Amino acid sequence: MGTVRLKVDPDKDLFLKRDYFDNQFFSFGSFEVQGHKMDYLFHMESFQLPGQESRLLSHFAFLDETLGEYAEMTQVQDLEGIRIDPERFAIRLPDAEISGDMNKLHIYARMDYLTLDVDISPYRPVLPLSEDGVFPDKDLDLTGFSYPYCLTTGKLTLANSVMLVRGDSWYVRTWQRKLPRMLFAQKALSKMLEKKMTKEDGMMLRGMMCFVMSDYSVLDICFSYRDGKETSVGSLMYSNGNQVKLDIPPLAPAVLDFLAKVDDEPQTPLIFKMDFENPQLRVRTGIIPKRQEEIFKTLPDFHFFEGLTKMHGRNEKDKLTGYCYINIMGCP
Numbered sequence: 001m002g003t004v005r006l007k008v009d010p011d012k013d014l015f016l017k018r019d020y021f022d023n024q025f026f027s028f029g030s031f032e033v034q035g036h037k038m039d040y041l042f043h044m045e046s047f048q049l050p051g052q053e054s055r056l057l058s059h060f061a062f063l064d065e066t067l068g069e070y071a072e073m074t075q076v077q078d079l080e081g082i083r084i085d086p087e088r089f090a091i092r093l094p095d096a097e098i099s100g101d102m103n104k105l106h107i108y109a110r111m112d113y114l115t116l117d118v119d120i121s122p123y124r125p126v127l128p129l130s131e132d133g134v135f136p137d138k139d140l141d142l143t144g145f146s147y148p149y150c151l152t153t154g155k156l157t158l159a160n161s162v163m164l165v166r167g168d169s170w171y172v173r174t175w176q177r178k179l180p181r182m183l184f185a186q187k188a189l190s191k192m193l194e195k196k197m198t199k200e201d202g203m204m205l206r207g208m209m210c211f212v213m214s215d216y217s218v219l220d221i222c223f224s225y226r227d228g229k230e231t232s233v234g235s236l237m238y239s240n241g242n243q244v245k246l247d248i249p250p251l252a253p254a255v256l257d258f259l260a261k262v263d264d265e266p267q268t269p270l271i272f273k274m275d276f277e278n279p280q281l282r283v284r285t286g287i288i289p290k291r292q293e294e295i296f297k298t299l300p301d302f303h304f305f306e307g308l309t310k311m312h313g314r315n316e317k318d319k320l321t322g323y324c325y326i327n328i329m330g331c332p
Contacts, residue, residue: 008133008145010102010126013173014089022047022176024144025091025098027107027120028308028325029152030212031167037065038156039308039323040116042109044091044098046079054079058096060109062116063308073111102147105171107154118154120169122147125241127220129174130233137224137231140206144174148210148218148237170210170218170325205255205330209272211283211311213322215239219283225252225330236281246281249274255328258289259303270328285311285324304329 016023028041043059056079061072077093084091090099097108104121127146129135135142150169155162204226211219216239223232232248251272258270271286289305306327313320 004131006128006132008126008128008143010145010147010173013143013145013175014102016046016084016091017175020175020177022174024172024174026172026325026327027098027105027150027169028210029120029150029167029169030323031152031165033156033163033165036067039063039065040109041306041308041325042096042098042107042116043306044096056082056091056093058093058109059306060096060111060116061307062111062114071111071114105150107169113159115157116154116165117157118152118165118169120150120152120171122150122171124149124237125243127218127235127237127243129222131245135222135224135231136233137226139226140224140231141177142174142206142222143176144172146170146172146210146220148212148220168212170212172208172210203252203256203259203330205252205328207251207255207329208325208327209285210325211285211322212324213311213313213320215315215318215320217315219246219281221246221248221251223248223251225255236279244279246276249276255330259330262289270326280316281313283311283313283320285309285326287326289326289328302329302331 023046025044030039041061045057046054047057048054056077058075063070075093075095082091082093089101091097095110098105100106102122104119107116107118107120109116124147127148129144133143133145148170150171152165152167152169154165156165206224209221218237219234221232221234223230230250230252232251234246234248236244236246254270254272258268261268267288269286269288274283287307287309289307309324309326311322311324
């Protein structure tokens with residue numbers, strides 16, 4: 001069998017692609033500071049909704065697991081008003097920044113009394129979105145890669161206290177050329193009513209999940225669902241950097257069940273249960289998603305949420321714990 005040609009170049013593809021509908025930059029991770037277990041999520045995304053100018057989303061969330069304290073901030077600004085360096089990778093806002101190169105990325109995020117100022121450096125091989133980096137659903141036209149383990153060093157400022165940070169992060173970069181059908185929420189809903197389709201048949205979804213587990217392995221999953229058909233890719237990376245492709249069980253039914261209940265029961269959890277045979281792996285996670293109202297106010301039927309949550313499971317020998325990043329979007 002021939003080697004699959006990788007269609008991503010982490011150094012070149014790090015830069016924002018202005019002629020694409022969507023660019024996403026994620027960084028999330030965990031570390032201990034003065035005996036406290038802490039998690040963070042940093043997300044920048046450029047996007048263009050129908051009939052609107054290109055915009056940039058900046059989202060920062062922080063969790064002190066020890067105290068159970070959580071804070072987050074989301075900002076959306078016009079892309080044209082933001083300075084983006086064309087020669088050196090740098091996207092800077094007053095309260096957020098991502099810059100550098102794939103040897104060392106700089107992440108800066110600030111809200112109220114809290115500032116995170118860290119550098120992340122990969123020490124595991126690149127993990128493409130699929131074998132070649134292109135998601136197999138051609139209508140989605142999604143390409144990307146990630147670095148599941150990045151050494152994370154810098155400082156955390158809480159109120160007037162400055163503390164040194166040392167831990168791990170996962171960095172994700174994706175981009176999308178085509179405007180997904182799911183963004184035309186009102187049009188899609190009208191078609192659904194005309195054809196008298198069921199909600200499940202008419203729903204369109206896209207999801208991403210990244211698991212960091214206590215045996216130092218990571219699980220990366222991306223899936224799409226439209227017209228009753230689900231497409232997915234998944235990879236397991238071991239601590240030595242070796243990667244294994246996985247057959248992903250259906251994930252859309254859990255999301256559809258959640259969306260059917262959430263309007264009437266806002267505290268409905270979204271729960272995923274996955275069992276794999278080769279290699280033997282069991283993963284369980286759940287989250288009570290908060291819809292990102294700030295981004296898609298003009299599309300009331302569009303659901304978008306992301307967050308960090310805990311996971312547990314089991315491999316062939318041992319029980320597993322860890323954390324998981326979940327990103328789901330969809331509409332009728």
